[in-house]
Amino acid sequence: MRILHVNKFLYRRGGAEGYLLDLSELQRAAGHDVEYWGMDHPDNLPGLPLADTFAPHVELEPAPGGLAGLAASARMVWSPASGRGLARALDRFRPDVVHFHNVYHQLSPSVLRPVRARGITSVMTLHDYKLACPSYQMLSHGAVCERCVGGSTLNAVRERCKSGSLGASAVLALESGLHRRLHAYDAVDRFVSPSHFLREVMVRAGMAPERIVTLANVVSGGEEAPVPSPPAGPGAGARFVFAGRLSPEKGVDTLVRAVGGAPDGIGLDVAGDGPSRAELEALAAQVAPGRVHFHGRLDKAQVADLVRRSVAMVVPSRWYENQPMTILEAFAAATPVVATDLGGMPELVRDGVEGHLVPPNDAEALARVLGGLAADPDGARAMGSRARERFTAEFTGEVHLAGLAAVYDEARRASERGRAHTTTEG
Template sequence: MKILQVNKFYYPHRGADKYFLFLEKLLKSHGHEVRVFAMSSAKNLESPDAPYFAEEIDLHNLTWKNKIKASRAIIYNQEAKRKFKKLLADFQPDLIHCHNIYHQLSPSILDAARQAKIPVVMHLHDYKLICPNYRLYTEGSACQRCCQQRYWECVKHRCLENNFSKSLLAFIEMTVHHRFLKIYKKGVTLFIAPSEFMKKICIDFGWQDDKFIVLENISPINSTKINSEIKEYFLYFGALEQEKGIDLLIRAGAESKRPIKLAGTGRAEHELRNLALKLKADVEFLGQLQGDKLHQVIAESLAVVIPSRWPENMPLAAIEAMGLGKTVIAANIGGLSELIKTGDNGYLFPPEDWQQLAEYLKQLQAPEALEIGKKAAASRKDKTEDWHYQKLITIYQTVINKKEL
């Protein structure tokens, strides 16, 4: 099968990008011919498809002139569409699998695919399909104000970084794409939702049920050997952002007097460091970790904590930790309850309830953490690369053959 994988980043930036790169390798290992389309960047991995890549748009470092150009590209990136059409003509794929394309690539490439009559599946790694700021979170709490395409709420509440102009652009983007052009509805054959929660909330926002299929994420680092040499710290790894609820973990750590390690970087780091100092919490900031260094820090932890405020979809952090035989303590929000059952393979606490989180931190000791971790690994043992591949290839074949799901 000839498969074109599409994502705006071609390097391991966040969870969606790691999955995109993992999937490219997985499909190639099964003998499929895989090509990729992304945005140019000095951070990119090497690829023979790089000459086709769209021009880089760095949304964090724009001059006024480039802001105007970037705004047009966010709505409809003509340059990306031209290069994508060239790749389609040269490669002639059987199917296109899109991941995160919004902003830098834009859904203009979906028009190119539709014109070429090539079916498209799209992975929903976040909530951009229904939410202008892609998080279902604003003003410090979960939000569903834009349900049924009420995108003006984004401007009213300054949902993009509390910035009027960015929020206005997001409103225009969503309105053009969904109310006027209906570009995702027309251009995507099937959406792949990593959780039942994702599918349900998209339907609640007005999408049709038959546009979605659920395929749970997997971790490429599942381990058959659980590390018994664990240390006494609790770990969070991921982006240091407000919606991730890391301040709740710091408060719980201070209350329970248990050590915390944070692996990652983000806009909330300075605020979190100040909070840790103020509360005299035992918190170590490890910075950005990847590969073996990250896996070692996970494996040696007593448990991994996911204290999110926003409705997590199907976080790879939880899946990776469970695959390594770690107890996961998580907020009961979004798709996390589909992974974790309290007292069985982990623990859930009510969102924002740092006191309950503190109780879990106080109570959890190494013997119980190891036992729960074994159950966590066992709950993931059937979710292998081969399981995921077989499920995915069935979706591909169904879409190509235009059979009903």
């Protein structure tokens, strides 16, 4: 099968890109012909065959000002250049299926039109809540918010959900409102939701249930049995790990405060970068001096080494995480997970089984859990073993590819029915 993956970024930037690259590796190993299409970006993987057809590069964080800002806003709603570029890539590569990922803002739903026009099967993995929430996080000023789910996108303007900015929030509300009114994403044959929670949100937002299939994500390289690295007690320097983007919704500030309030000897390794890094480093120096090490962006092998040597992976998010790839990576490494009880995470981490669940924004509760795990290395190891068993049963490449093949087949049938209906009407 010839598969074209479409995502705005084509380098290991976050969970969506990690899934995209891992899935492509698995599909190629299974004998499929796989290529990428996205936005031109200096960090993209080198030597991509379709790079000359990519959408033009635009920076939206921070958003440009003046006329450039107006042009970027228009591009978020509809990007003719993106549609034309993907059309050229389709005619050159001739895929059997186009698998969309994060196309919002930099690419826009204009990329769906040439796929539908050519009668090519399309699937889209939902990595966040963008189709239900203009700012995609379902957060308003640090608190969980569901006002736009099934409601007006103007709520984003009233709440100033985007960085407290009236203008930026208005742009997002306009973008999402127009896309909803125009049914811009109806061109997708089937959507894949990595969690039941996200699927339920999308159904409440008006998406037909039969168009969404729940299929857990996958990480590659976890099929081999991990090399055990027993967690140490606090006296020997027990360390926990966070891996991900350093931005407010991730709740790393709560984790840093928890480490500062945990028993002596407990430390934290932070792998990742982002807009909150300087602020978090200053906070760590104040409340947990010498106990938090910021590594910056690491490659996959380096992150895996940190995870393997840690007592537990910590995912302290204050937003509705869908299905964090870091949790699956920890499970593959036989490492337990401490996560907040939000979004799709309770579907993965069962409290007391593969790790622990804690309330969001509660540094004291998190500190108690970290201290308990560090003081009981045998219990932590047992949780890690159960996490590994869960990974082997549910999240391997073999399991995921079988499920995705069924989704592709269902999407193909839906596409054929759609074309037959259009022909009959014509």
